[in-house]
Amino acid sequence: MKIDRPLLFAPQRWAWGGLDAVFSTAAPADELVTNVHVAGFVGDRIVVCRDERYGWFLPGGTREAGESIGECVAREPAEEAGARLAGELRWIGAHHCVSDRPEPYRPHQPHPEKAWLWCAAEVEIVGEPGNPDDGEQVVEVRLAAVAEAQALPGASADWMPDLIALAVESRG
Known part of the structure; x- marks a missing residue:
């Protein structure tokens, strides 16, 4: 799989968060998951959001204190895209991260190791x-064709097309 998705599986430096990240299809431990994002599909289109700071992204975000992954998956797409799950949630991978910051982003989060979980669902x-x-202040939500979503400028533009392709493949 790494051969087909070289940008997604390459080690990454997320300078904005002081994070070194590596994508994997191996499941992270529940207690390490700090962020959950959902590649949401409506028919053959994918939900993308835009804010004024980072550009286009897949809905998702930070897990709250005491919140389960399932609760985060329900809350984040609603907050960022006005969306709710309409089908089975499929886990597709995670960015396993190590922070070089002296403290966690939020006090309830694990530190210095954490994981960003990526899922797909109708x-x-x-x-x-x-x-x-x-949270992010979303200024636009779009149902984009897959190729369009892969071409939109965003904070993760270099590896996001690979992640979207993996989400499409998860649909079977």
Whole structure:
């Protein structure tokens, strides 16, 4: 698989978060998961969000204190895309990260190791993004054709096309 997705599986430096990250299809320990993102599909289109800081991204974000992964998966797409799950959640991989920051991003998070979980599911758009004060301020939600989503500029533009391709493959 690494041969087919060289940018996704390459070691990465996420300078904005002080993180060294490596993508893997190996499951992270539940207690290491700090962030959950969902490649949401509506028919043959994928849900993408845009904020003014980073560009286009797949909905998801930070797990709250005491929140299960399932609760985070339900909350984040609603907050960022006005979406809810309409089908089975498929786990597709995780970025296993190590932080060089002296403290965790939020006090309840593991440190210095953490994981960002990536999932895929069929979703429905049922409203507007919630845009909570402490989250990304989404200015646009789009149902994009897969090729369009892979070409949109974003914070993770170099490896995001590979991740989207993996999400499409997870649909069977």
